[in-house]
Amino acid sequence: MAGFPILRSRRVRGTPYSERVEAAGLGGYTVYNHMLVATAFRSMEEDCAHLKQHVQLWDVACERQLEITGPDARRLAVLMSARDLSGAEPGRCYYTPVTDANGGMLNDPVALCLGEDRFWFSLADSDLLFWALGLAEGLGLNVRICEPDVSPLGIQGPKSDELASRVFGDGVRALKFFRFGYFPFRGRELLVARSGWSHQGGFEVYLDDGSLGLELWDALWEAGRDLEVRAGCPNLIERIESGLLSYGNDMTREDTPLECGLERFCGLDSDREFVGKSALLRQREEGVKRRLTGLRVDARIASISATLPCRFGGAAAGYVTSAAYSPDFGATLAFAMLDIAAAAPGAEVEVEHDGVVSEALVCAIPFEK
Amino acid sequence: MAGFPILRSRRVRGTPYSERVEAAGLGGYTVYNHMLVATAFRSMEEDCAHLKQHVQLWDVACERQLEITGPDARRLAVLMSARDLSGAEPGRCYYTPVTDANGGMLNDPVALCLGEDRFWFSLADSDLLFWALGLAEGLGLNVRICEPDVSPLGIQGPKSDELASRVFGDGVRALKFFRFGYFPFRGRELLVARSGWSHQGGFEVYLDDGSLGLELWDALWEAGRDLEVRAGCPNLIERIESGLLSYGNDMTREDTPLECGLERFCGLDSDREFVGKSALLRQREEGVKRRLTGLRVDARIASISATLPCRFGGAAAGYVTSAAYSPDFGATLAFAMLDIAAAAPGAEVEVEHDGVVSEALVCAIPFEK
Numbered sequence: 001m002a003g004f005p006i007l008r009s010r011r012v013r014g015t016p017y018s019e020r021v022e023a024a025g026l027g028g029y030t031v032y033n034h035m036l037v038a039t040a041f042r043s044m045e046e047d048c049a050h051l052k053q054h055v056q057l058w059d060v061a062c063e064r065q066l067e068i069t070g071p072d073a074r075r076l077a078v079l080m081s082a083r084d085l086s087g088a089e090p091g092r093c094y095y096t097p098v099t100d101a102n103g104g105m106l107n108d109p110v111a112l113c114l115g116e117d118r119f120w121f122s123l124a125d126s127d128l129l130f131w132a133l134g135l136a137e138g139l140g141l142n143v144r145i146c147e148p149d150v151s152p153l154g155i156q157g158p159k160s161d162e163l164a165s166r167v168f169g170d171g172v173r174a175l176k177f178f179r180f181g182y183f184p185f186r187g188r189e190l191l192v193a194r195s196g197w198s199h200q201g202g203f204e205v206y207l208d209d210g211s212l213g214l215e216l217w218d219a220l221w222e223a224g225r226d227l228e229v230r231a232g233c234p235n236l237i238e239r240i241e242s243g244l245l246s247y248g249n250d251m252t253r254e255d256t257p258l259e260c261g262l263e264r265f266c267g268l269d270s271d272r273e274f275v276g277k278s279a280l281l282r283q284r285e286e287g288v289k290r291r292l293t294g295l296r297v298d299a300r301i302a303s304i305s306a307t308l309p310c311r312f313g314g315a316a317a318g319y320v321t322s323a324a325y326s327p328d329f330g331a332t333l334a335f336a337m338l339d340i341a342a343a344a345p346g347a348e349v350e351v352e353h354d355g356v357v358s359e360a361l362v363c364a365i366p367f368e369k
Numbered sequence: 370m371a372g373f374p375i376l377r378s379r380r381v382r383g384t385p386y387s388e389r390v391e392a393a394g395l396g397g398y399t400v401y402n403h404m405l406v407a408t409a410f411r412s413m414e415e416d417c418a419h420l421k422q423h424v425q426l427w428d429v430a431c432e433r434q435l436e437i438t439g440p441d442a443r444r445l446a447v448l449m450s451a452r453d454l455s456g457a458e459p460g461r462c463y464y465t466p467v468t469d470a471n472g473g474m475l476n477d478p479v480a481l482c483l484g485e486d487r488f489w490f491s492l493a494d495s496d497l498l499f500w501a502l503g504l505a506e507g508l509g510l511n512v513r514i515c516e517p518d519v520s521p522l523g524i525q526g527p528k529s530d531e532l533a534s535r536v537f538g539d540g541v542r543a544l545k546f547f548r549f550g551y552f553p554f555r556g557r558e559l560l561v562a563r564s565g566w567s568h569q570g571g572f573e574v575y576l577d578d579g580s581l582g583l584e585l586w587d588a589l590w591e592a593g594r595d596l597e598v599r600a601g602c603p604n605l606i607e608r609i610e611s612g613l614l615s616y617g618n619d620m621t622r623e624d625t626p627l628e629c630g631l632e633r634f635c636g637l638d639s640d641r642e643f644v645g646k647s648a649l650l651r652q653r654e655e656g657v658k659r660r661l662t663g664l665r666v667d668a669r670i671a672s673i674s675a676t677l678p679c680r681f682g683g684a685a686a687g688y689v690t691s692a693a694y695s696p697d698f699g700a701t702l703a704f705a706m707l708d709i710a711a712a713a714p715g716a717e718v719e720v721e722h723d724g725v726v727s728e729a730l731v732c733a734i735p736f737e738k
Contacts, residue, residue, distance in 0.1 A: 004398045005398070006374075006397065007399065009672070009674060009675075010673075010675055011494060012400060012617075013675070014674060100502055101506055106499065125380060125403070127495055130495065130497065131503045133500060133503060134499065134505075137644055138504045138505070249378060303378070306377070
C-alpha cells in the first residue's frame with residue numbers, strides 16, 4: 001500500500017485494541033474521530049473475500065459515542081435527529097441523519113436509546129459533540145454531554161452468530177437487527193447490538209471499559225480459531241457494493257439527506273421539530289437539483305484520494321465521491337453526486353481520472369449484480 | 370520513522386501544496402482538521418536545526434478557517450472567545466482560548482478580525498465550526514458560518530523576512546507581530562500575517578484560492594534557493610522548547626485555560642459575557658487544582674503516543690501530555706498536567722515510560738536553557 005507513515009499521539013489516539021490490530025498484519029491506517037482505524041490487512045480484495053465467507057474482528061473504537069443524559073436529553077436528541085426519535089425505545093438503534101439549519105449533513109450516527117433520558121450517538125467522522133454542546137448552550141437545555149470510555153468492537157461476517165454466541169451465550173442469536181441487549185463477559189454486562197458497517201451480518205460490542213480491550217479481543221480470537229477468524233476493518237469494496245455511505249466522502253455539510261437518498265430516515269411528516277426540517281421540507285417540495293447515485297465505471301479504479309469530475313452531455317455534471325474495483329461485480333463501482341438530469345439510472349456519464357476520461361453507467365444504490 | 374501508511378481520501382484531504390510536500394522528502398503525515406499535515410522531513414532533529422538557521426515553507430493548510438460573517442458576527446465571535454474581542458480591529462490577530470460552559474477548552478484558534486462583521490478563526494484540531502453553528506442556531510443569531518477555501522502556507526525561520534520580501538515586496542518587513550496586511554501576488558492581493566507556530570519568526574500566507582497553491586509554493590521556493598529554503602512543518606522539538614501548546618495533546622475539553630496557563634488570554638475582568646466565563650471566574654477564585662507545567666526528564670524520550678503517568682511523593686500526580694528530546698537543551702523536555710502540589714518549579718516527580726520510571730524536574734513554561 002502506498003502512502004506515508006502516521007504516528008500515534010494523544011491527539012491522534014490508538015485504541016484499546018491497537019496492539020492486537022498491529023500484530024495481526026495491519027496494512028494501513030486512517031484517522032477517524034481523532035482515532036486510528038485500519039484501512040486494510042492483507043489487501044482490500046482479500047479482506048473483502050474473507051469477510052463474505054468467515055468472520056472478522058473490527059476495531060471500530062473510532063465510532064466514538066456522544067452521550068447525552070439529563071432531564072432534557074430526549075428533547076435534544078429529538079431536536080438534532082432528522083429521524084423522529086420522540087418515541088425512541090430503550091434497546092433499539094436508529095440510523096439518523098443530523099442536519100444544520102440549511103439541511104446540510106453534520107453526521108449520520110446510529111442513535112442508541114439507553115433509557116428515557118439517556119442516548120448515545122455512535123458517530124461518523126465529525127465532532128458532533130460540539131454541535132450538541134452549542135445547541136444545548138444556546139437553548140439553555142439541562143443536559144450532560146460527554147464522550148464516554150466506550151470502544152466498539154465489530155464482529156462481522158456470516159459466522160458472526162456462531163462466534164458471538166460462543167463468547168456471549170446463545171442469547172445473542174435472538175437479537176434482531178438494530179436491537180441491542182446486555183450480555184455477560186468476565187463478570188460484566190456488555191452492550192451488544194446487531195449492527196455494523198457491512199452487509200455481511202454481525203454485531204458491535206460497545207465495550208465500556210478500555211482496560212478490558214485486549215481481553216475481549218483475545219476471547220473472541222481464541223473462540224474463533226476454527227472459524228478462521230481474522231482481523232478486519234470497514235472494507236471500501238464491500239461498503240460500496242452494499243450501498244453504505246461514508247460521511248466526509250459521500251456526504252458533507254454541503255449535501256442534504258434528500259440529495260443523499262436518505263429521505264426514508266427523515267421524519268418530515270411528523271409533528272415534532274428538528275433543526276433543518278423547514279429547509280428539508282422546502283427542498284422536498286421544490287425537488288432536489290442533484291442526487292447521489294451509483295456508477296459502474298468502465299475502468300479499473302482501486303480507490304480515489306479526492307473527488308473525480310463527471311460530465312454529462314458534454315457539460316460538468318457533478319463528481320465521484322467514492323470508488324473501488326469490485327472483483328465480485330467485475331467492475332469499478334462508485335458513488336457520485338450528480339445533477340438531477342444526469343442522475344437517472346441508465347444515464348451515461350464520463351468520469352475523469354488518472355488523466356483519462358472513462359464512460360460510466362448511472363445505476364441505483366445499492367448496486368445489483 | 371516507524372508507523373503505518375495513511376492514504377488520502379476526500380474525508381482525509383490533501384492540500385493545495387501536497388504535491389510539493391511529498392516531492393520534498395516528506396517523512397511522515399498526521400491528520401489535523403480532516404487534512405494531512407507533515408510531521409517531519411529529514412528528521413525532527415535535522416528539521417529543527419535547519420528551522421533555527423534558515424527558512425522553511427510549511428504546508429499548514431490544515432489550519433482551517435472558521436468564517437463568521439453577518440450582522441451578529443461580532444456578537445458570536447465575542448461570545449465564543451475567552452479573549453475580549455469586543456474591540457477587535459481589522460488587521461489584527463488574536464490568540465484566544467474557546468471554552469464550553471464549564472470552561473473546558475474546545476479549541477485555541479488565532480482569530481483574525483477582517484472587518485466589523487467578519488472574522489476568521491484559524492483553528493487547532495477540532496470541528497469548532499460545529500460549536501459556532503450550534504450556538505448560532507440555539508441563540509437565533511443572524512450569521513453565516515462556513516469553512517472558506519483558505520489554505521495557510523507558513524514561512525518560518527530567521528530568513529523569513531528576506532524570503533517573504535522577495536515575493537511580496539518590502540512592505541511585509543514592516544508588519545508587526547500578529548498583524549496582517551494584503552500583499553500582491555500574481556495580480557491578486559493575499560492576506561499575509563506575521564505569525565506562525567514556531568518561535569523562529571515568520572509569516573503565514575492565507576491563500577484564498579487553492580488552485581494557486583503550487584504557484585505560490587514554487588515562487589517562494591525559487592526565491593529562496595540561495596537562502597537554503599526547505600520544506601518544513603510544525604516541529605515537535607521546537608514547539609515544546611518554545612512553550613507552544615497543542616490542542617488535543619496538551620489541552621482538551623477536560624482542561625480549562627487557567628489550568629493550561631493561558632489566563633493572560635482570558636478577559637475575565639471585562640464586562641462582556643462569553644461562554645465559560647462564570648465557570649472560569651469561579652475557578653480563579655477557588656484556585657486551580659492542577660496546572661500544566663514544564664518538565665525536564667532524566668531519560669531520552671523521542672516522542673510519546675499517549676499520556677505518561679507521573680508520581681509525586683509516591684502518589685499519582687498527573688500525566689505527561691507531550692515530550693521530545695531537545696539536542697539544544699541536551700535534555701528531554703515535556704509538558705505535564707500535574708496536581709497543584711507537584712506543579713511548583715523545582716519539584717521533583719517521577720515519569721513512567723517504556724516500562725521504566727525516570728526522575729523529572731518541574732520547570733516553568735517556556736523552558737529556559
